[in-house]
Amino acid sequence: xxxxxxxxxxxxxxxxxxxxxxxxxxYQVGVLTALVELLPRGRNPFPVITGTSAGAVxxxxxxxxxxxxxxxxxxxxxxxSNFRVSQVFEVxxxxxxxxxxxxxxxxxxxxxxxxxPRSVLDNSPLHALLESxxxxxxxxxxxxxxxxxxxxxxATCYRTGQSIAFYDGRSDIDDWARIQRRGVRTxxxxxxxxxxxxxxxxxxxxxxxxxxxxxxxxxxxNPLSPAIHLGANRLLILGVRSRRxxxxxxxxxxxxxxxxxxxxxxxxxxxxxxxxxLEETARLNELAVSAPGVPxxxxxxxxRIETLMLTPSEDLRAIxxxxxxxxxxxxxxxxxVTGARNGGGSQLASYLMFESAFTRELMELGYHDAxxxxxxxxxxxxxxxxxxxxxxx
Numbered sequence: 600x601x602x603x604x605x606x607x608x609x610x611x612x613x614x615x616x617x618x619x620x621x622x623x624x625x626y627q628v629g630v631l632t633a634l635v636e637l638l639p640r641g642r643n644p645f646p647v648i649t650g651t652s653a654g655a656v657x658x659x660x661x662x663x664x665x666x667x668x669x670x671x672x673x674x675x676x677x678x679x680s681n682f683r684v685s686q687v688f689e690v691x692x693x694x695x696x697x698x699x700x701x702x703x704x705x706x707x708x709x710x711x712x713x714x715x716p717r718s719v720l721d722n723s724p725l726h727a728l729l730e731s732x733x734x735x736x737x738x739x740x741x742x743x744x745x746x747x748x749x750x751x752x753x754a755t756c757y758r759t760g761q762s763i764a765f766y767d768g769r770s771d772i773d774d775w776a777r778i779q780r781r782g783v784r785t786x787x788x789x790x791x792x793x794x795x796x797x798x799x800x801x802x803x804x805x806x807x808x809x810x811x812x813x814x815x816x817x818x819x820x821n822p823l824s825p826a827i828h829l830g831a832n833r834l835l836i837l838g839v840r841s842r843r844x845x846x847x848x849x850x851x852x853x854x855x856x857x858x859x860x861x862x863x864x865x866x867x868x869x870x871x872x873x874x875x876x877l878e879e880t881a882r883l884n885e886l887a888v889s890a891p892g893v894p895x896x897x898x899x900x901x902x903r904i905e906t907l908m909l910t911p912s913e914d915l916r917a918i919x920x921x922x923x924x925x926x927x928x929x930x931x932x933x934x935x936v937t938g939a940r941n942g943g944g945s946q947l948a949s950y951l952m953f954e955s956a957f958t959r960e961l962m963e964l965g966y967h968d969a970x971x972x973x974x975x976x977x978x979x980x981x982x983x984x985x986x987x988x989x990x991x992x
Contacts (some may be wrong), residue, residue: 606951611905612748614831615645616823619652619816619869620839621798625958626911627657627837628679629965631672634980637973643668643741644980646748649764651815651822652869654837655752655795656729662750663737678732679958686728687953688720688802690929692854706902718803725796730789738767738963740786748772749829752787753822754772754794757804764825765791765807775828779818783827798865799940816868825874827904835979836877837965838910839871858934862947865876873908880904883900907979911961912968918960919949925956 617627638644643665650658654727657675663787664671684690741747756763761779766772767787775782785791794805794812804811818821826834884903926934934948949957969976978984 600735606825611833612647613833613835613980613982614643614647614649614826616657616826616834616836617648617650617658618822618836618838618873619654619796619814620652621865621869622682622840622953622958623683623915623949623961624653624657625679625961626839626965628672628675628917629962629967630837630909630969631657631661631965632962633678633835633927633966633969633973634976635669635672637969637977638980640665641669643746645835646746647750647826647829648747649751649753649825649829650795650821651753652796652798655792655815658750658752659729659733659735659792660851661785662741662747663733663735665741665747666737667743668746673730676962678728679962680697680955682953682955682958684927684951684953685724687725688722689724690927706984710931720801722793722802726789726793729792733789733792735787735789742768748831750787750793751782751825751829753819753825754791754797754805754812754821755815755817755877756808756810756812757909758810760818762815762820762826766829768829772829777821777824778822782825807930809874814868816872819872821876822873823904823906824882827831831904832902833905833979833982834907835976836873836906836908838870838873838908839915840866841911841914858947862945862950865950866946875983877897877906877908880906907975907981909976910970911964913964913970915961916945918964919952920945922952922957923948923959925954926952927954 603645611887617624620626632645635646636739643661645665648658648662648665650656660675661668661671664674738747742749744940747764747934749772751764751766753762755761758780763778764782765785765787766782767784772784774784790805790807794807795815797804797813799813800815804813806812823834823836839967923931923945934951952958
């Protein structure tokens with residue numbers, strides 16, 4: 600967990616920042632379930648909600664039902680506690696064999712007989728699941744009723760290389776443009792969500808307008824930025840990687856297999872930029888206190904942004920290893936081919952294991968971790984000053 604806090608110069612506007620992480624996002628749902636109990640009032644405690652990749656899924660559900668926040672969290676918990684890999688991507692053995700044959704023929708023929716597939720995995724089942732679960736008109740309803748200030752889903756534009764935060768919210772929020780990142784107001788749709796969650800190579804890119812987009816974490820150098828631009832000055836960040844869970848393997852010195860490296864790449868993609876942005880925010884907070892009146896890059900006075908990051912208290916790779924037998928044969932076969940079933944291979948499995956045995960344990964861990972810091976979370980969301988370093992940090 601990471602924290603930056605003291606006094607605020609304006610009333611607290613609490614933003615919820617949901618990072619990417621594939622199946623690991625079940626941990627975030629567990630934290631949200633605990634928050635429903637810790638905050639007995641039914642009103643949405645997060646007027647600003649942002650999400651990237653798998654985090655964008657929960658962000659979309661919460662924003663579309665912000666006017667009935669408790670029911671939104673209950674719906675997320677119901678889906679995640681009963682998940683199957685087949686609800687996210689095609690995993691039947693014949694589907695995996697057909698995809699492998701397609702790749703092989705395309706490579707052997709140099710693309711003359713068949714064009715290479717758009718991705719390794721077919722995530723059309725996820726599209727169907729989300730289409731049945733999210734009413735996008737609810738975002739406008741939540742804003743109009745005053746339950747939501749703004750929501751943003753981040754995606755990466757393959758044409759320009761920019762990180763684009765597609766957002767909807769109150770009329771007083773303006774678009775923004777910074778180096779390699781922009782905020783664009785739009786009526787959010789399922790296509791924006793699928794683009795944000797389009798993990799490179801694994802899932803196909805999504806066309807929005809005249810450009811193709813992929814996973815929002817790829818070029819997101821400042822993942823806290825969208826929430827701040829939407830007006831939040833207190834950010835609760837729900838991560839999916841413990842601080843000590845960073846390498847491929849701590850075992851004997853063995854060259855990592857392709858699947859292990861892919862798991863490491865996903866780990867880097869979804870977590871490292873967040874930790875860097877937290878450090879930068881802490882540095883700017885110190886500057887705002889030590890030199891009040893110093894302008895930011897836009898000529899405005901620097902203001903403090905309080906952050907609280909909640910991350911797993913256990914290594915999710917170890918949890919994934921315990922549930923390896925729960926994976927469907929097609930996924931086990933894919934991991935075996937890439938060398939990602941042994942040792943550090945649990946890292947990749949932890950991002951793809953959309954199976955209830957695994958997701959339920961992650962939800963329980965998120966629930967437990969949030970309960971352990973219940974007082975800190977209540978104070979932070981309620982606007983109270985925080986101690987320099989709470990227990991468990």
